[in-house]
Amino acid sequence: MRKASDTWSLAGKDYSSRLIVGTGKYKDFEETAMAVEASGAEIVTVAVRRVNIADPKQPMLVDYLDPKKITYLPNTAGCFDGASAVRTLRLAREAGGWDLVKLEVLGDQKTLYPNMVETFTAAEELIKDGFKVMVYCSDDPIAAKKLEDMGCVAIMPLGAPIGSGLGIQNPVQIRLIIEEIKVPVLVDAGVGTASDAAVAMELGCDGVLMNTAIAEAGDPIAMARAMRLSTEAGRLSYLAGRMAKKRYADPSSPLAGLI
Amino acid sequence: MITVSVNGETKSIEEAMSLEGFLTVLELNPKKVAVERNLEIVPKSTFANVTLENGDALEIVHFIGGG
Numbered sequence: 001m002r003k004a005s006d007t008w009s010l011a012g013k014d015y016s017s018r019l020i021v022g023t024g025k026y027k028d029f030e031e032t033a034m035a036v037e038a039s040g041a042e043i044v045t046v047a048v049r050r051v052n053i054a055d056p057k058q059p060m061l062v063d064y065l066d067p068k069k070i071t072y073l074p075n076t077a078g079c080f081d082g083a084s085a086v087r088t089l090r091l092a093r094e095a096g097g098w099d100l101v102k103l104e105v106l107g108d109q110k111t112l113y114p115n116m117v118e119t120f121t122a123a124e125e126l127i128k129d130g131f132k133v134m135v136y137c138s139d140d141p142i143a144a145k146k147l148e149d150m151g152c153v154a155i156m157p158l159g160a161p162i163g164s165g166l167g168i169q170n171p172v173q174i175r176l177i178i179e180e181i182k183v184p185v186l187v188d189a190g191v192g193t194a195s196d197a198a199v200a201m202e203l204g205c206d207g208v209l210m211n212t213a214i215a216e217a218g219d220p221i222a223m224a225r226a227m228r229l230s231t232e233a234g235r236l237s238y239l240a241g242r243m244a245k246k247r248y249a250d251p252s253s254p255l256a257g258l259i
Numbered sequence: 260m261i262t263v264s265v266n267g268e269t270k271s272i273e274e275a276m277s278l279e280g281f282l283t284v285l286e287l288n289p290k291k292v293a294v295e296r297n298l299e300i301v302p303k304s305t306f307a308n309v310t311l312e313n314g315d316a317l318e319i320v321h322f323i324g325g326g
Binding site: 022023024025026029032045046047048049050051053056057060061062072074075077087090091092094095096162163210211212 | 265266267268285286287291292293294295298300301302303318319320321322323324325326
């Protein structure tokens with residue numbers, strides 16, 4: 001039996017929860033906070049946007065999720081070129097004071113697939129500037145290795161297009177990336193339901209990142225809990241080591257002593 | 260009076276106003292925002308020392324929910 005504590009280390013800090021959740025698409029901040037709580041996540045992704053100067057008294061995310069208690073991971077969602085991603089994260093660092101960031105440079109609106117050329121350029125500039133970069137990337141093991149060699153602190157390939165909920169469509173590529181990469185590997189995007197998170201974790205991912213699967217569930221709070229449990233179950237299953245697959249049946253009850 | 264651009268909107272303000280003073284006018288908590296002035300980040304610790312000039316372009320951002 002393995003010991004109960006099974007932490008993972010990201011950029012020099014240990015975390016217990018292997019589930020990172022986004023904070024977008026919720027009905028309101030109360031629901032966001034309840035879902036994050038139910039998910040058990042210690043890290044949440046956040047976006048950086050203009051303040052509405054016409055209505056400065058609008059509630060802010062920081063009033064509902066305390067950045068002192070939960071790690072804010074600023075992202076660059078919506079950036080389609082490296083330069084705006086870098087600009088966004090520099091502002092995020094000034095707003096919050098954190099250098100752990102999620103880089104995501106998108107290629108087009110339809111697929112939200114990563115633009116890897118721009119991702120490489122931006123990652124290089126951010127790392128040079130002292131950022132700790134978790135990088136959303138394609139499921140190409142060679143590209144993933146290059147990003148690790150550059151100094152990214154986590155490699156985060158997609159399992160399916162962002163917000164699609166199609167599940168892990170590329171287990172072979174994800175497994176190849178996990179085999180090659182020494183820094184944490186997280187599936188970022190594609191999870192639709194709890195079993196998808198378990199699949200990602202059973203492949204050997206260090207964690208999984210999701211937003212829509214929880215936020216757009218019928219009951220987001222219940223789904224957040226389901227994701228927490230399935231991420232843990234998938235991790236335990238990976239550590240336990242699954243049985244070998246066989247071509248034919250193998251009885252579970254002994255044949256000896258049969259009457 | 261001078262004019263500055265804030266998040267794409269033009270605003271008229273008094274001359275020699277500090278960035279910190281302007282955030283107060285806008286009713287924004289300086290702790291919860293980051294400011295870019297003419298494409299350069301303004302460190303929070305210097306908000307009080309930065310005097311806004313005619314034609315300045317400011318971007319004021321904060322964290323919102325996102326995936």
